[in-house]
Amino acid sequence: xxxxxxxxxxxxxxxxxxxxxxxxxxxxxxxxxxxxxxxxxxxxxxxxxxxxxxxxxxxxxxxxxxxxxxxxxxxxxxxxxxxxxxxxxxxxxxxxxxxxxxxxxxxxxxxxxxxxxxxxxxxxxxxxxxxxxxxxxxxxxxxxxxxxxxxxxxxxxxxxxxxxxxxxxxxxxxxxxxxxxxxxxxxxxxxxxxxxxxxxxxxxxxxxxxxxxxxxxxxxxxxxxxxxxxxxxxxxxxxxxxxxxxxxxxxxxxxxxxxxxxxxxxxxxxxxxxxxxxxxxxxxxxxxxxxxxxxxxxxxxxxxxxxxxxxxxxx
Amino acid sequence: xxxxxxxxxxxxxxxxxxxxxxxxxxxxxxxxxxxxxxxxxxxxxxxxxxxxxxxxxxxxxxxxxxxxxxxxxxxxxxxxxxxxxxxxxxxxxxxxxxxxxxxxxxxxxxxxxxxxxxxxxxxxxxxxxxxxxxxxxxxxxxxxxxxxxxxxxxxxxxxxxxxxxxxxxxxxxxxxxxxxxxxxxxxxxxxxxxxxxxxxxxxxxxxxxxxxxxxxxxxxxxxxxxxxxxxxxxxxxxxxxxxxxxxxxxxxxxxxxxxxxxxxxxxxxxxxxxxxxxxxxxxxxxxxxxxxxxxxxxxxxxxxxxxxx
Numbered sequence: 066x067x068x069x070x071x072x073x074x075x076x077x078x079x080x081x082x083x084x085x086x087x088x089x090x091x092x093x094x095x096x097x098x099x100x101x102x103x104x105x106x107x108x109x110x111x112x113x114x115x116x117x118x119x120x121x122x123x124x125x126x127x128x129x130x131x132x133x134x135x136x137x138x139x140x141x142x143x144x145x146x147x148x149x150x151x152x153x154x155x156x157x158x159x160x161x162x163x164x165x166x167x168x169x170x171x172x173x174x175x176x177x178x179x180x181x182x183x184x185x186x187x188x189x190x191x192x193x194x195x196x197x198x199x200x201x202x203x204x205x206x207x208x209x210x211x212x213x214x215x216x217x218x219x220x221x222x223x224x225x226x227x228x229x230x231x232x233x234x235x236x237x238x239x240x241x242x243x244x245x246x247x248x249x250x251x252x253x254x255x256x257x258x259x260x261x262x263x264x265x266x267x268x269x270x271x272x273x274x275x276x277x278x279x280x281x282x283x284x285x286x287x288x289x290x291x292x293x294x295x296x297x298x299x300x301x302x303x304x305x306x307x308x309x310x311x312x313x314x315x316x317x318x319x320x321x322x323x324x325x326x327x328x329x330x331x332x333x334x335x336x337x338x339x340x341x342x343x344x345x346x347x348x349x350x351x352x353x354x355x356x357x358x359x360x361x362x363x364x365x366x367x368x369x370x371x372x373x374x375x376x377x378x379x380x
Numbered sequence: 381x382x383x384x385x386x387x388x389x390x391x392x393x394x395x396x397x398x399x400x401x402x403x404x405x406x407x408x409x410x411x412x413x414x415x416x417x418x419x420x421x422x423x424x425x426x427x428x429x430x431x432x433x434x435x436x437x438x439x440x441x442x443x444x445x446x447x448x449x450x451x452x453x454x455x456x457x458x459x460x461x462x463x464x465x466x467x468x469x470x471x472x473x474x475x476x477x478x479x480x481x482x483x484x485x486x487x488x489x490x491x492x493x494x495x496x497x498x499x500x501x502x503x504x505x506x507x508x509x510x511x512x513x514x515x516x517x518x519x520x521x522x523x524x525x526x527x528x529x530x531x532x533x534x535x536x537x538x539x540x541x542x543x544x545x546x547x548x549x550x551x552x553x554x555x556x557x558x559x560x561x562x563x564x565x566x567x568x569x570x571x572x573x574x575x576x577x578x579x580x581x582x583x584x585x586x587x588x589x590x591x592x593x594x595x596x597x598x599x600x601x602x603x604x605x606x607x608x609x610x611x612x613x614x615x616x617x618x619x620x621x622x623x624x625x626x627x628x629x630x631x632x633x634x635x636x637x638x639x640x641x642x643x644x645x646x647x648x649x650x651x652x653x654x655x656x657x658x659x660x661x662x663x664x665x666x667x668x669x670x671x672x673x674x675x676x677x678x679x680x681x682x683x684x685x686x687x688x689x
Contacts, residue, residue: 198395202623210645338528352525359520
């Protein structure tokens with residue numbers, strides 16, 4: 066084996082290396098990443114060491130913040146800090162899982178559309194255009210209203226057949242419709258992005274080589290083309306997470322989303338708005354966590370997108 | 381331009397058809413009865429009510445009869461939860477929503493565009509950064525946090541403004557402002573981007589080189605081209621206003637269409653759901669068309685591309 070480059074550590078600057086470098090220079094995006102990591106640690110790790118978010122204590126309602134209750138208590142005497150962290154779990158999970166659902170659909174749809182080309186491509190993209198013209202929230206409300214009517218039946222079925230705990234199952238079946246209501250129509254823009262990338266990748270030499278080797282179309286598409294689209298697509302999808310978190314809050318605010326005893330940031334803001342005159346912190350504190358997370362996710366998504374913008378790299 | 385518009389109209393019809401199909405089958409997929417609130421009703425009465433609403437017919441027939449009735453009789457059906465004609469409900473609530481929407485759009489353009497221009501002109505200064513940070517806050521802080529805060533810290537202290545309600549002309553101000561904020565934030569970002577793009581072009585350098593004042597360069601040479609992304613966003617902005625109105629109408633108790641839509645979805649009132657969502661779809665199609673025409677007027681490239689299409 067000839068070792069021409071032995072001892073020489075000269076590497077070409079890859080797309081990802083460039084992107085990482087640009088990312089490191091974007092202080093807003095790095096700070097946002099820090100906030101997000103901290104928020105996830107709080108909601109998913111620290112929350113386990115908090116008080117029970119559902120423990121009602123009517124003697125101690127609307128308590129002011131103290132060493133015992135860091136953010137005070139709500140109208141039923143429940144610890145607000147614990148409720149915000151547990152609510153964050155639901156909000157963040159909805160954002161992430163709905164994004165995963167929409168990425169899965171968007172990648173398959175966009176990749177097939179771009180790879181097939183011609184008439185199939187034209188029809189598939191026209192379908193996307195048509196669905197994009199309908200207000201997302203209108204579709205989501207109708208879909209969520211339909212899906213959530215099956216929650217009760219699903220709970221009973223799971224409890225009967227699988228013997229799960231009824232309360233926990235009820236919480237799960239309350240949240241799961243949201244993942245699909247948001248994800249099932251959330252893939253439209255993503256599929257366009259995937260398609261555009263597939264269009265450029267399918268002209269590359271390694272795809273030609275795969276064709277020459279006689280591989281099937283499905284194998285070429287999913288083993289050779291899609292893996293090359295995956296990275297940038299997932300980066301782009303960072304920008305859809307805050308959108309989904311916002312839509313979850315909107316649905317919950319309208320009474321179509323997460324229901325008690327589950328909590329989410331949308332539910333907490335809605336509850337807080339009822340006691341605005343006297344207890345403004347019940348609205349402000351969940352709103353602060355919510356907005357801070359959205360703010361950071363947006364900045365991080367913008368930063369990642371700018372960092373990966375191939376057009377701006379290597380002149 | 382003509383062929384372009386015809387194409388857009390056909391696409392609009394396709395959009396309405398898709399919206400109708402999705403809403404229809406989702407409404408049909410909901411389990412249970414639309415009349416569950418009326419308990420202790422005999423099976424016979426239920427069957428009669430179903431017959432009255434045409435719900436006893438086969439699904440494909442219902443699917444085809446509803447649009448037929450809209451086209452031939454202008455009838456959107458009868459609401460199963462309210463017992464009134466859907467057309468009446470829309471006719472009564474739409475003017476309120478329209479007033480709210482137009483005022484919100486006014487706020488959005490009046491706030492968003494100047495901020496975007498200012499940001500672009502003072503690029504990378506603290507003015508720019510603070511404007512864009514405020515715009516980001518507008519996008520990230522939900523209207524159901526801003527709305528209640530405005531109610532308690534503003535409406536409660538300013539004479540003439542009410543915390544919630546509808547009846548006096550000034551009652552539209554706070555809900556419209558709350559509703560317009562998000563669109564204003566997006567408009568500011570789009571305007572900034574559009575103007576920056578134009579400012580980097582050669583004809584702007586020429587205009588500067590021949591000694592025009594900075595104000596004239598912005599107003600006469602950059603604004604028209606720089607506003608194109610913002611104008612193209614007006615269609616989607618209107619869609620965003622409709623979505624936002626679901627919430628703002630709830631907070632400020634505005635008797636508009638958004639509430640009917642949400643109620644229809646939760647009470648399985650399928651004719652109201654179909655009627656209101658089709659009406660929303662129609663508005664969106666019209667607004668998108670208007671935005672296209674405006675973009676065409678501002679941008680000759682779009683006109684020419686449309687002709688050669």
